[in-house]
Amino acid sequence: MASSSGNSSGSTQLQNSGSEEDLQHVMDQRKRKRMLSNRESARRSRMRKQKHLDDLMAQVAQLRKENNEILSSINITNQRYLTVEADNSILRAQAMELSHRYQSLNDILNYMNTSNGVFETEDLPVTVDPFMNPMNYLYLNQPIIASVDMFPY
Numbered sequence: 001m002a003s004s005s006g007n008s009s010g011s012t013q014l015q016n017s018g019s020e021e022d023l024q025h026v027m028d029q030r031k032r033k034r035m036l037s038n039r040e041s042a043r044r045s046r047m048r049k050q051k052h053l054d055d056l057m058a059q060v061a062q063l064r065k066e067n068n069e070i071l072s073s074i075n076i077t078n079q080r081y082l083t084v085e086a087d088n089s090i091l092r093a094q095a096m097e098l099s100h101r102y103q104s105l106n107d108i109l110n111y112m113n114t115s116n117g118v119f120e121t122e123d124l125p126v127t128v129d130p131f132m133n134p135m136n137y138l139y140l141n142q143p144i145i146a147s148v149d150m151f152p153y
Helices: 002-114
Strands: none
Touching: none
8 A cells, every 4th residue: 555655645746746837837827918918008108108298299399389479479569669659759749849839829929919910129110000010910810729639740
């Protein structure tokens, strides 16, 4: 019986080594399958990262384009502002000049109305009759009413 017990332990070892080989083979397959799965997952992750990076680069390009358009618009607006400001300065100066002219003309008219159209100088004869004075026309004795808006310069 010793031989049968020896054979039985040998066959158990063969079965154990066979099942160990099968187990090792199954574990190797699982390991390979896991490695392939991990590689595929890493590849997908790299692809997602690359797509995200590409999207961000496209967004950067778009934002730079919009930024340049905004800067261009700001420069055009600033140029127009400077042009309008220069035009306004010219118009203010013209308005002041016209206002001074207007005041001077009104001063002349006031003087003519108060002196009855007669200049008091030694060289000119003094005329008292308003009908004989050619400077005493009614339309000449009216104040000049003008506005800065009347003159398109």
